[in-house]
Every structure is written in structure tokens, then in C-alpha cells.
Amino acid sequence: MCGIFGAASSSHVHKDLIEGLSKLEYRGYDSAGLTLISKSNKIKRLRCTGKVVALKKLLATNNLMGNCGIAHTRWATHGVPNLKNSHPHNYGGFSIVHNGIIENFEEIKTFLSKKSHKFSSDTDSEVIAHLLEYFSKKHSKLSDILLNTFKKLKGSFALGIVYEKDPDKIIVASNGSPLLIGMGKNANYISSDINALISKTKKYISLDDNEFGIITKDKIELFNVKGKRIKRSASVTKQNTNAISKNGYKHFMQKEIFEQKDIITRVIKDKLGTSKILPNIFGPKSDSMLKSIKHVHFVACGTSYNASLVAKYWIEEVSDIMCTAEIASEYRYRTINVPKDTLFVAISQSGETADTIYSLKKAKQSKYRSILSICNVAESTITRLSDYSYLMQAGPEVSVASTKAFTSQLIALLLLATTLSRASDSKLESKIINQIKSLPRILSKTFELEKKMQLIAKQFKNKNHTLFLGRGASYPIALEAALKLKEISYIHAEGYAAGELKHGPLALVDKNMPVVGLMPDNNLVTQVLSNLAEVKARQGLVYIFTNKKMKLKKNDKTNIISMPACGHYIAPLVYVIPMQLLSYYVAINKKTNIDQPRNLAKSVTVE
Numbered sequence: 001m002c003g004i005f006g007a008a009s010s011s012h013v014h015k016d017l018i019e020g021l022s023k024l025e026y027r028g029y030d031s032a033g034l035t036l037i038s039k040s041n042k043i044k045r046l047r048c049t050g051k052v053v054a055l056k057k058l059l060a061t062n063n064l065m066g067n068c069g070i071a072h073t074r075w076a077t078h079g080v081p082n083l084k085n086s087h088p089h090n091y092g093g094f095s096i097v098h099n100g101i102i103e104n105f106e107e108i109k110t111f112l113s114k115k116s117h118k119f120s121s122d123t124d125s126e127v128i129a130h131l132l133e134y135f136s137k138k139h140s141k142l143s144d145i146l147l148n149t150f151k152k153l154k155g156s157f158a159l160g161i162v163y164e165k166d167p168d169k170i171i172v173a174s175n176g177s178p179l180l181i182g183m184g185k186n187a188n189y190i191s192s193d194i195n196a197l198i199s200k201t202k203k204y205i206s207l208d209d210n211e212f213g214i215i216t217k218d219k220i221e222l223f224n225v226k227g228k229r230i231k232r233s234a235s236v237t238k239q240n241t242n243a244i245s246k247n248g249y250k251h252f253m254q255k256e257i258f259e260q261k262d263i264i265t266r267v268i269k270d271k272l273g274t275s276k277i278l279p280n281i282f283g284p285k286s287d288s289m290l291k292s293i294k295h296v297h298f299v300a301c302g303t304s305y306n307a308s309l310v311a312k313y314w315i316e317e318v319s320d321i322m323c324t325a326e327i328a329s330e331y332r333y334r335t336i337n338v339p340k341d342t343l344f345v346a347i348s349q350s351g352e353t354a355d356t357i358y359s360l361k362k363a364k365q366s367k368y369r370s371i372l373s374i375c376n377v378a379e380s381t382i383t384r385l386s387d388y389s390y391l392m393q394a395g396p397e398v399s400v401a402s403t404k405a406f407t408s409q410l411i412a413l414l415l416l417a418t419t420l421s422r423a424s425d426s427k428l429e430s431k432i433i434n435q436i437k438s439l440p441r442i443l444s445k446t447f448e449l450e451k452k453m454q455l456i457a458k459q460f461k462n463k464n465h466t467l468f469l470g471r472g473a474s475y476p477i478a479l480e481a482a483l484k485l486k487e488i489s490y491i492h493a494e495g496y497a498a499g500e501l502k503h504g505p506l507a508l509v510d511k512n513m514p515v516v517g518l519m520p521d522n523n524l525v526t527q528v529l530s531n532l533a534e535v536k537a538r539q540g541l542v543y544i545f546t547n548k549k550m551k552l553k554k555n556d557k558t559n560i561i562s563m564p565a566c567g568h569y570i571a572p573l574v575y576v577i578p579m580q581l582l583s584y585y586v587a588i589n590k591k592t593n594i595d596q597p598r599n600l601a602k603s604v605t606v607e
């Protein structure tokens with residue numbers, strides 16, 4: 001999604017701006033642009049549709065330089081992805097880049113149009129530059145211009161602003177959309193994402209909601225909405241620069257799929273003792289807090305939501321705790337009932353997903369016992385807002401389609417379920433831990449299926465639809481499998497609880513429809529098999545992934561893919577691997593943009 005980068009320095013920053021933008025590319029975007037303050041203190045803007053590399057060429061052709069500048073990658077929300085809608089937006093000596101949505105932009109536009117303002121884009125963002133100009137006519141002090149402008153804006157925003165009359169300054173503001181200020185040597189930077197800062201500096205300050213800042217190459221001043229000065233100490237990120245490379249793999253997604261075994265091995269080392277989970281892995285004093293929990297509400301989006309669905313199956317199976325899992329965009333707007341001693345759990349790889357952040361903020365106003373987050377980014381808004389947090393430490397996930405974050409979330413959630421099981425079954429902990437410890441070995445075997453997945457992928461590449469079926473905790477894995485396939489191969493795919501087949505999707509099954517059954521060896525095998533028989537009877541192409549030793553008759557309509565034997569609790573972590581590989585190789589066959597699928601973004605920072 002949209003990304004912001006900016007720099008104020010004692011030397012030229014044009015290369016820094018391009019480098020910063022290229023580090024934001026993984027988020028997904030459709031146009032890019034930058035503004036530099038020229039030697040003669042004029043704002044000079046360059047914009048292009050498409051990729052940052054095109055902007056880089058444009059920059060070279062125009063030979064533009066300057067010591068202060070802002071840059072942006074845009075993921076279209078208001079207005080199609082074209083040149084006039086690309087950021088920065090300029091007006092009256094101001095140039096702005098914006099992430100988020102200005103909800104009252106129509107109102108502002110109408111107001112300013114009556115005052116003869118002419119707008120040149122269809123975006124909500126452009127009104128910000130116009131408002132700044134409007135207030136600059138009424139006030140001479142920069143802080144007054146800014147305060148009046150910010151007061152008028154409703155919605156979410158992270159802003160980077162430069163102004164011809166204050167040519168060495170970058171102005172930043174934030175409300176509901178992240179913005180970080182990186183502290184360098186003779187230079188300061190702004191970015192909506194830590195990934196774009198770390199090659200410059202590891203020291204940063206994050207802006208909270210309703211705060212703004214004025215930044216020069218050697219000074220950072222922060223203010224609240226009342227214009228009062230704020231003091232904030234800097235943090236230091238532990239993230240390293242090398243983590244964001246393909247390491248010889250063709251795609252980030254491929255690299256991230258194959259990293260999963262090592263990540264799990266690291267979790268085993270860092271979080272587990274011989275037969276017990278190490279104390280307080282969910283934050284200081286989390287064990288005693290978790291003892292008092294009677295209900296759990298999970299809230300998340302996308303793949304993280306699918307992880308929460310698996311957790312619901314686990315928690316209700318191993319404890320007496322009632323559990324709900326809900327999509328954040330639903331949770332944030334509906335009336336919620338919070339029983340006594342309920343734990344709210346936000347799950348988010350990025351920690352910046354707008355709907356999950358708003359849900360968490362709503363939860364903070366409700367009567368939850370505690371707020372826990374499971375996140376992959378230490379510096380993220382969700383981690384900062386939570387009472388307790390578990391950091392997945394999976395390393396940056398760059399591919400839009402989430403893989404290693406999913407399994408890292410699942411491990412965290414299985415550890416949460418296990419911690420919650422202590423009250424009702426003291427023996428379960430060592431059993432689950434043994435299963436988790438067997439995962440690296442089992443995953444090595446599972447990855448041996450790669451060649452098979454390449455072959456099966458060829459059979460999928462010309463299909464228009466696919467069904468994934470599972471029961472119990474394999475049902476959310478079927479949902480995740482369908483999500484992966486549609487995200488990167490653009491094949492319409494649906495995940496279904498196998499028992500629902502007869503209630504609709506069976507009508508779609510014919511000889512052209514591949515149906516994938518996820519069938520770990522458990523008490524649901526008979527039921528899944530009878531569902532798959534219904535598919536076969538309608539000529540559907542059946543693919544059964546199972547570790548059950550069965551003498552199923554293999555024929556041209558039924559493919560049995562033998563999975564390694566694995567414990568009951570860890571099955572979701574094992575069965576998702578061939579699903580990820582399948583999607584990846586179908587997408588390879590279809591030659592799609594695997595790491596940045598069309599229309600999608602890695603970090604969904606608007607609702």
C-alpha cells in the first residue's frame with residue numbers, strides 16, 4: 001500500500017529518495033513520485049505511473065537534486081492510478097505526500113472550490129495541499145498554518161510536507177497511519193515503514209496519533225494537536241538490512257516458504273524448555289494474566305484471520321475457554337459483548353493493518369481483561385498499543401501472499417492454546433511440546449513434496465475454479481489454501497468445511513473442477529472421505545492430501561498425496577506447506593507477478 005519516504009540532509013537526497021521508495025515497493029503500489037526542494041528553493045516534482053525504476057530514469061533525465069525532499073508510492077483508493085492522481089500533490093508552494101484516507105475531503109473540496117481553488121486530481125489527498133495554502137494566507141507562522149490544517153482533517157493520515165518558504169524543513173503528521181522519523185548523521189529521514197529506514201539508520205522515533213513534527217537535517221521537533229512541544233526518546237530497531245533479500249531464490253515468496261523450517265527451529269530454541277513452555281513468552285507477567293482468562297476474542301484480517309480460526313479449534317479443544325475469531329473490518333463496526341475475563345488478541349504480521357488497529361483501539365475502550373498482540377514487527381502500531389505482545393521473529397515478510405508469517409502465527413497460537421490448557425489438563429503441555437519439537441523433521445519431509453507439487457500445478461494452471469475442503473482445524477487450512485491460490489494465480493478458489501459441500505458448492509463440481517481434500521489422520525477421516533466420494537461421483541478431479549495409511553484405489557480422477565505422519569495438533573502447520581507450494585507453482589506456470597500480485601498490497605493501511 002501507499003508508502004512515504006523523505007530526507008533532509010547536508011548532502012543531496014535524490015538517491016536516498018529512490019532507494020527509500022524501492023524499499024517500500026514490496027507493499028504494493030501503482031504509481032510513484034517525489035518532490036525535491038531545488039537550489040533556488042522551489043519545489044520540483046516528478047511523478048510516474050508504474051514502478052520506481054521509471055521514476056529513477058525520470059530523475060536522471062531531469063537531473064534534479066536537492067537537500068530536502070519527500071517521496072511516495074501510491075496504491076490507488078480515491079481516483080484511478082494515473083499521473084494526475086500520483087503523489088506528491090502541490091499547491092501554493094506546498095507539496096504533500098499522504099497515506100490514509102481523508103474522509104471529509106468532499107466537504108473540504110466544496111468549501112475551497114467556492115474560494116476559487118482549482119483541483120487537479122481525483123484524490124482525497126490533494127485537499128491537504130490546498131488547505132495548507134488556504135491557511136498560509138491567514139497565518140504567517142508555520143505552526144499556525146499546520147495546526148489549523150490538521151484540525152480540519154477527518155480520517156486517517158500519515159503526512160510528509162515540504163514548503164517553499166521553509167525550504168530546509170520536512171513537516172510530518174500522523175493520525176491512525178504510521179510514520180517514523182529516522183535519526184541519521186547530518187540527516188534525518190521520514191518513512192511509513194521501518195524497512196526503508198534501516199539502511200540509513202537504526203535509530204528512530206515514531207509519531208503517535210494526533211502528533212506532528214518539524215524536521216531538518218539536524219533537528220527534530222514534535223508537537224501535539226494543541227501545538228505543545230512533546231519529548232520522545234528514540235528507539236533502536238533490531239532489524240537488520242540483510243533480511244530483505246531473495247538470497248538466491250527466484251521470488252521472495254519461494255524464499256519465505258523455505259524459511260519456515262528454520263523459523264520454527266528458532267522458536268523451539270527460544271520459547272521451549274524440555275517439556276514446558278518457557279515462562280512469560282507473551283510478555284512480562286503474562287502467565288499469571290493468562291491464568292485468569294475465561295474467554296478469548298481473536299481479531300485479524302486475511303491470512304492472519306485464517307490463523308485465528310485454527311487457534312479457535314485448538315483452544316476450545318484443549319481448555320474450557322470460549323473463543324471467537326472475527327474479521328477486523330466486521331468487529332470494528334459492530335456491537336460487541338465482552339464477558340468478564342476476556343482476552344482480546346490482535347493477530348497481524350505487519351502490525352499496521354488499519355482495520356485491526358481500529359479494532360484494537362475499540363477493544364482498549366471495552367472491558368477486556370487484557371490486550372495481547374501477535375505480530376512480526378516490533379516497531380508496529382499494534383505492538384505498541386498492546387498490553388502484552390508476542391513477536392513472531394520471522395524476519396521481514398516481503399511477498400504479499402503471506403506464508404512464513406502464517407506458520408509463525410500458528411506456532412504462537414499453539415503455544416497460547418497450550419498455556420491456556422494448563423488449568424484443565426496439566427499433562428497436555430508436554431505432549432504438544434513433543435509434537436512441536438518434531439516439526440522441523442516433519443517439515444523437511446514435507447518439503448520433499450516440492451517436485452510433486454510442481455507436477456500437480458501443471459494440472460491446475462488452465463483451471464478456472466478450485467475447491468479446497470477440510471474439517472476441524474483443516475477447514476481454516478482449506479480457507480488459507482484457497483486464499484493463496486487466488487491471490488497469486490488469479491484462479492477462483494474457495495475453501496469450504498467439507499460438510500458444507502452438499503449445501504452449495506457441489507453444484508459447481510464437474511470434470512473440470514479440481515477438488516483438494518485435506519485429510520490428516522484423525523477422527524474426521526471417514527467424514528472427509530465420504531465428502532470426497534460425492535465429488536468423485538460428479539466426475540470432479542480429487543486430490544487427497546493425507547497421512548492416513550489407506551488403500552485407496554488410485555485412478556485418473558483421484559490423486560493421493562502421501563503426507564508424512566504427524567501429531568494431531570501440528571497437522572495444520574504441516575498441511576499448509578504443500579498448499580503454499582501448489583499456489584506458488586501454479587503462479588509460476590501462469591507467469592503472474594508472484595511477489596506483488598495485481599491489485600493487492602502487503603500492508604493494508606486503509607480500511
Ligand code: G6P
Nearest residue numbers: 301302303304348349350353402
Ligand atoms: C494483506 C496482505 C495479507 C495479510 C493481510 C493482513 O491483505 O496481503 O498477506 O494476511 O493483509 O495483514 P496483517 O499484516 O495484519 O497480518
